[in-house]
Amino acid sequence: MMRWLRIRARAVAASLVLLGTVVGAQDSKAESVLRISANTPVRSLDPAKHSLGQLEYNYSVLVYDRLTAFDDKLNIVPDLAESWEASADLKTWTYRLRKGVKFHSGREVDAEDVVATYKRLADPANASVILGSLKIVEKIEAPDKYTVRFTLSTPYSSWPAITSAFQAVILPRDELDTITTKLVGTGPYKFVSYDPNGTMELVRNPDYFDATAFKFDRVEFKIIPDYSTAVAALERGELDIVWGLPPEFMDKLKGSKTAQVSEVPTGTWAMFGMNESIPPFDNPKVRQAIFKLVDRRKIAEIALFGHGTPTISPLPPFHPFYDSAIPIGAADPAAAKKLLAEAGYPNGLTVQLWMPAQQPVLERMAVTLRDIAKEANLTVEIHPVPEDQFRPSTRPFMINNFSGRTTPDTMLFEWYHSTGSWNTQNWHFKSAEVDKLLEAARQTTNVEEQKKLYTRFQEIAAEDGPGVVIFVLNHADGYGNKVKGFQSSPLRTLNLRNVTLAN
Numbered sequence: 001m002m003r004w005l006r007i008r009a010r011a012v013a014a015s016l017v018l019l020g021t022v023v024g025a026q027d028s029k030a031e032s033v034l035r036i037s038a039n040t041p042v043r044s045l046d047p048a049k050h051s052l053g054q055l056e057y058n059y060s061v062l063v064y065d066r067l068t069a070f071d072d073k074l075n076i077v078p079d080l081a082e083s084w085e086a087s088a089d090l091k092t093w094t095y096r097l098r099k100g101v102k103f104h105s106g107r108e109v110d111a112e113d114v115v116a117t118y119k120r121l122a123d124p125a126n127a128s129v130i131l132g133s134l135k136i137v138e139k140i141e142a143p144d145k146y147t148v149r150f151t152l153s154t155p156y157s158s159w160p161a162i163t164s165a166f167q168a169v170i171l172p173r174d175e176l177d178t179i180t181t182k183l184v185g186t187g188p189y190k191f192v193s194y195d196p197n198g199t200m201e202l203v204r205n206p207d208y209f210d211a212t213a214f215k216f217d218r219v220e221f222k223i224i225p226d227y228s229t230a231v232a233a234l235e236r237g238e239l240d241i242v243w244g245l246p247p248e249f250m251d252k253l254k255g256s257k258t259a260q261v262s263e264v265p266t267g268t269w270a271m272f273g274m275n276e277s278i279p280p281f282d283n284p285k286v287r288q289a290i291f292k293l294v295d296r297r298k299i300a301e302i303a304l305f306g307h308g309t310p311t312i313s314p315l316p317p318f319h320p321f322y323d324s325a326i327p328i329g330a331a332d333p334a335a336a337k338k339l340l341a342e343a344g345y346p347n348g349l350t351v352q353l354w355m356p357a358q359q360p361v362l363e364r365m366a367v368t369l370r371d372i373a374k375e376a377n378l379t380v381e382i383h384p385v386p387e388d389q390f391r392p393s394t395r396p397f398m399i400n401n402f403s404g405r406t407t408p409d410t411m412l413f414e415w416y417h418s419t420g421s422w423n424t425q426n427w428h429f430k431s432a433e434v435d436k437l438l439e440a441a442r443q444t445t446n447v448e449e450q451k452k453l454y455t456r457f458q459e460i461a462a463e464d465g466p467g468v469v470i471f472v473l474n475h476a477d478g479y480g481n482k483v484k485g486f487q488s489s490p491l492r493t494l495n496l497r498n499v500t501l502a503n
Helices: 003-007 010-015 020-027 055-063 111-121 173-178 227-235 247-253 284-293 296-304 333-342 360-376 408-416 421-426 432-442 447-461
Strands: 033-038 068-070 076-078 081-086 092-097 137-144 147-152 189-194 199-204 218-223 259-264 269-274 308-310 349-356 378-385 397-402 467-473 475-480
Touching: 033 055, 033 227, 055 189, 055 199, 055 218, 076 081, 092 111, 111 137, 111 147, 111 173, 227 247, 227 259, 227 475, 247 259, 247 360, 247 475, 269 284, 269 360, 284 333, 284 360, 284 467, 296 308, 296 360, 296 467, 333 360, 333 378, 349 360, 360 378, 360 397, 397 421, 408 421, 408 432, 408 447, 432 447
Parallel strands: 033 218, 349 378, 349 397
Antiparallel strands: 068 076, 081 092, 092 147, 137 147, 189 199, 199 218, 259 475, 269 397, 269 467, 308 467
């Protein structure tokens, strides 16, 4: 990482009159610091490219704001936009911005910043993971200083969910060229420094439009790859929160005298993904064989210890559109072996399974599949790599896990539609019927029609798609007894509103 990030910007931080030494000198009040662990560094400091649900998303929601956001009940709520409305045909969406909101650099946010941000997100050169969703935008306008208008090429009922995407944070139009070296947002905290082998530091933004909701003078994210080390530090009082506990640590901390666990069901899902543009997965019979080999219930039990639910698609079992009549099914190694022979591998096949390292749940997924695959004469070689170096687009066979989204469209379109950003970057799955189903579902507000379309989609996804979805998993965070008002979010980001530390 660049040298300036390691310098830690002490002179700048001191001038903010937010660091504890300065505050203490003025009013003797101790500086409040919240210390949080993350087990991987960021892959990119460019919000448009955020794809890791750990440090990237957590620091993003503290340093930046979006037009809209979701609360912990998955309702769309105002953020930088105080209101929005759609035309009758769902093609034109108009947002009205809050007045007086300032970037950390001091300039007021206006509609031209929003226009510039979305044009940047829509530029393929910037490789945003929400690029696919923005392809339906025909025009972005700023009719006045505080109004933004999106004109879409097709009706889209879930557009406010797109403007709440973690990647869609609003950036200053005059600082876009330096956004990865000078992190300027509008959020409740300001970026101070980042060492990918140590700590990311944020300081409280006293000018935030909802300043009273965020209590800490400083937030520190500690990069601690090993969960055992992080949990031990939590129990010693050296950390306040351990984000994203693996299932085995959820159970361990529930018996702690110095820390607690907050656990919630989520739509976060895991899959064995197959890149259909790379042999041998360009052969449909090989892909079908993988579907036949997967025992969702067995893998979920071994990987999650009961802290999740087997499923057939990214649409979670607790969603009203989920079709419980579609069987989860068990592994059929004999059928898989037959399919591999028909694909031209009568003597067996060896494949490499790539996955992010330091992810115990994913490691157990990989080992379980490897053991089942032996019965079909398929040899699975497991290759873990550091998560910030994991590039699914170059891997023919991989384990992927994704943070849950908030509407069926945002749960599915980018992963299964032939033009979806995640799909085109990683798997190259193509199905004319799936495309039609997803396009039709996003163009209607009729709930019964949507349910019908998504039911048919699930019937297909259970046996075909860019990969085999295995389960949705619960999310849990460990937190010290001194932390008050904290609760884990189904969005898997840290909600620090009204969180405090007891003396």
